[in-house]
Each structure stands twice: as structure tokens, then as C-alpha cells.
Amino acid sequence: MADKRDYYEVLGVNRQASGPEIKKAYRNLAKQYHPDMNHNSEEIEQKFKEATEAYEILSDATKRQQYDQFGHAAFTQGGGGYGGFNDMGDMFGDIFGDFFGGGSRRRANAPQKGDNIQARINLEFEEAIFGVEKEIFVTVSEPCDTCDGSGAKPGTSKETCTTCAGQGQVRYNQQTLFGTVQSVRTCHQCGGSGQMIKEKCTDCHGSGLKKQNKKLSVTIPAGIDHGQSMRLRGKGEPGINGGPKGDVILQVYVKPHAILERRGEDIYYELPISFSQAALGTEVSVPTIDGNVTYEIKAGTQTNTKFRLRGKGVPHLNNIKLRGDQYVTVSVMTPKSLSDEERELFIQLAELAGETVDEGKKKKGIFNKIKDTLEK
Known part of the structure; x- marks a missing residue:
């Protein structure tokens, strides 16, 4: 036993490795060192046996506990009773289902969920903010009217x-170094359905x-945003062997507003005012998604001045209040x-403020004033 390598070292995992990690490590080594992939190589064959032995011990909770406590001595005569691959058929069926062309342990004709369908829905700016009822059309498979869905x-x-x-699976024997191992594969004749x-x-x-265009009613929640998606459960492709239907995944596209910009739950707007309004102050009408509101511009307001209208933004998607x-x-402007x-x-x-004025523009203004007087 002195020349045996540590089982964790053989598989390349640490002593705290989980069961799935141990299984994955062995699977990779087994594919690498399997004799069918490396003909006439005693060294590779020995590595395959070593990895298989390590996996057989570490994949069993009881044997792993014994090994962690006593090492290889746990499986010598009178030790923990190392079984020498008593359950190789189950182990190979679990590990090498697809490696040997078999498939997983799940029954080939087990119920499976149908495929999802991708679709797009276009919304106006206000529809996305306040929510709306919409109708869309999707192309989905429905039972054939001619055969009532039987296919016959x-x-x-x-x-x-x-x-x-009628089982959907075919069992076959695989010769390995450890004897005959029984495995299963999906029936090629019926594709796993069990029927012809x-x-x-x-x-x-x-x-x-048969593919059909189907109309679906969709409730768009208030606050949904451009680029988000919605899932319509059970509206997708039919399931297989009695499985549930898939879903429809709706990608949301929102048309931009002409003057309002949305950023999350907030809305932004640029308010144009004149020099005189900025200097003297005034009341202005500000557009919002709830309609126009009146706001007082104070005298001496400068460009880029910002103010906030509380509660005039977008409802939160999960709480419209x-x-x-x-x-x-x-x-x-x-x-x-x-x-x-x-x-x-x-x-x-400008003169009252003591500011310098372009003389050319000043003279032009006086000339035009005199001209207007003479013409009268």
C-alpha cells in the first residue's frame, strides 16, 4: 500500500471537494485515459484503473469517511471492506451515459417542457409609463386539426x-476492462417516444x-422600460410527451418622446425661456406626463438652472404608488x-449697463431709425 497515491491527488481535487466536483474530475480523467481511446498503452491503462479506484472510494460517503480516517489501510484485509467495483454498472451508467453513446438516466420518453418563443412588443412612451393592455401575434405550434395531434x-x-x-430506450452491453457493463441509449427507431x-x-x-398565428392579450405593467422583457408563461411551444408548454419572452421597445427623456424612474426636460423672461421672471407652462403644470421662474434666472417637480416621474415597476x-x-435662448x-x-x-457695443451695429441702428423718420 505504500506505493499507492493519495486518492485526492489522483483525481486532482482537494480534500474538501464536493461530490459533483469529484465526479467531474473523474469524468475528465476517464475520458482522457479510457483504453478505447488509447490502444496498447499499459501506462494509460494503469492510470485509468487508478482514477476509477479513487472515484469508487471517494464517491461513496461511507468509504470516503473511512479513507479520510485510515487512508488506504481502511481497505486492506480486515479493514473497511473495499468492494472492488461492486457497482460498476451503475457507476458507468451514471458517469459515461453520453461518453459511450448512451444518454442520461432520465427516460428518453419522459415529459419535457416546450421551447420558448421570442417576440417583440412596441410601446408608446406613455404606454410604458402608465401601463396598457395590448394584443400581439406569435407563431406557435398547435395540434393539427386533421389528425387531432396524433400525427397519424x-x-x-x-x-x-x-x-x-414501447420503452423508448434500448439496452446494450459494453465490454470494459472490468467485464460487461450494461448501458442504455435512446431508441433510434422511434426517437424515444416508444411509438411508431x-x-x-x-x-x-x-x-x-402545425404552425399558426395566435393572438395573445398582454397586460403591460406601469413603469416598464425600454430593453426590459416580459415572460408569458405557458404561451410557448407545446411540451413533449405531456410536458408543459414553453413561454413567450417579450422584448420591450419603447418609442422615444419628442421632448421628454426618461432615465429610470425620473424624467428630464429642457425648458427654453427668453432673455426678458429670465431677467424679469415669469410664470411658465411645463409639460409633464400628467399634463402641463405652471411653474414660477424667478427674476434673474440663469441658463442651466435646474428645478424638480416631485412625483411627476415614472411609477416604480413593483410599486405604482x-x-x-x-x-x-x-x-x-x-x-x-x-x-x-x-x-x-x-x-x-447695453449702454445703461455700461457695456461695450459694436459701433457698426450701433450706427446701423441709428441710420435705420433716421431713415424710418424721413419716410414718414
Whole structure:
């Protein structure tokens, strides 16, 4: 026993490794060192035996406890009773289901959930904020009307598969270094269903299903945002062998608003005002998702001044009683063109403030004023 390597070292795991970690480590080593993959190599064969022995001990809770306490001595004569691979058939069936072409322990004809369907829904800005009832169309498989979903030609029926006797699986023997191991694989004849269709329905070609456009009513919750998704449970593809239907996964696309911008539960808006409104102060009408509200602009307001309208934002998706806020940024607009009279007034304001004025613009203003007087 002195020349035996530590079982944890053999599998390349630490002593605290979990059962799944030990199984994964052995699976990788077994694939690497399996004799069928490495012909005529005694060294590889020995490594395969070593890894299998380590797994047989460490995968069993009782044997692992004995090994942790007594080491290899636990399985010498009079020790813990090392069984020498008593359950190799079960172990190989569990570890090498797909490695030997068998498949998992789950029955091939066990119920399986149907596939999910991906779909898209387009919403207006306000629809996403306040919620809405919408209708969408999805293409989904439904039982064939011609054969009532059996897949068999009307007047005929399915028959039990003769290859697997209706079990959906075929057992076969695999010769290994440790003797004959029995394994199972999905029946290739019936695909695991256990039944055969000799005369197929001409409409669904034996599948029992036909693609149809189906209308679904969808309740859009208040507060949903662009890029989020919704799951409509049980509205997807039919299950297999009596399994539940899949789901419809809706990707939400929200059309941008012309002047309002949403960021999470808050809304942002840029309010344009004139020089005179900013200087003198005024009451302005501010658009919100609830309609226009009146707000007082104080005299001397500067551009980029911000204020908040509490509770004028988006309802929280999980609690519609809570709402975000609307943030408004003031933007003082500079006129791009002036009438002669407006220009004169700005010049006078500038002179009163002691500001330097472009002489060319000043003379132009006076000339136009004289011209207007003469024309009268």
C-alpha cells in the first residue's frame, strides 16, 4: 500500500471537494485515459484503473469517511471492506451515459417542457409609463386539426415500437476492462417516444403539430422600460410527451418622446425661456406626463438652472404608488435675428449697463431709425 497515491491527488481535487466536483474530475480523467481511446498503452491503462479506484472510494460517503480516517489501510484485509467495483454498472451508467453513446438516466420518453418563443412588443412612451393592455401575434405550434395531434393519418393510429417494445430506450452491453457493463441509449427507431407512425398525416407530416398565428392579450405593467422583457408563461411551444408548454419572452421597445427623456424612474426636460423672461421672471407652462403644470421662474434666472417637480416621474415597476420626479433644466435662448427696433432696445440696455457695443451695429441702428423718420 505504500506505493499507492493519495486518492485526492489522483483525481486532482482537494480534500474538501464536493461530490459533483469529484465526479467531474473523474469524468475528465476517464475520458482522457479510457483504453478505447488509447490502444496498447499499459501506462494509460494503469492510470485509468487508478482514477476509477479513487472515484469508487471517494464517491461513496461511507468509504470516503473511512479513507479520510485510515487512508488506504481502511481497505486492506480486515479493514473497511473495499468492494472492488461492486457497482460498476451503475457507476458507468451514471458517469459515461453520453461518453459511450448512451444518454442520461432520465427516460428518453419522459415529459419535457416546450421551447420558448421570442417576440417583440412596441410601446408608446406613455404606454410604458402608465401601463396598457395590448394584443400581439406569435407563431406557435398547435395540434393539427386533421389528425387531432396524433400525427397519424385519419383512420389509423400509432403503433408500439417493435425495436424498444414501447420503452423508448434500448439496452446494450459494453465490454470494459472490468467485464460487461450494461448501458442504455435512446431508441433510434422511434426517437424515444416508444411509438411508431406507419401512415403519417399528410397535413402535419407526422409531427402532430402545425404552425399558426395566435393572438395573445398582454397586460403591460406601469413603469416598464425600454430593453426590459416580459415572460408569458405557458404561451410557448407545446411540451413533449405531456410536458408543459414553453413561454413567450417579450422584448420591450419603447418609442422615444419628442421632448421628454426618461432615465429610470425620473424624467428630464429642457425648458427654453427668453432673455426678458429670465431677467424679469415669469410664470411658465411645463409639460409633464400628467399634463402641463405652471411653474414660477424667478427674476434673474440663469441658463442651466435646474428645478424638480416631485412625483411627476415614472411609477416604480413593483410599486405604482411610488413615482420618480421630473427634473427641468432652464435654457435661456439667444435670439438668432433681431428687428431694428429690437436691436435699438438691446443697444440701450447695453449702454445703461455700461457695456461695450459694436459701433457698426450701433450706427446701423441709428441710420435705420433716421431713415424710418424721413419716410414718414
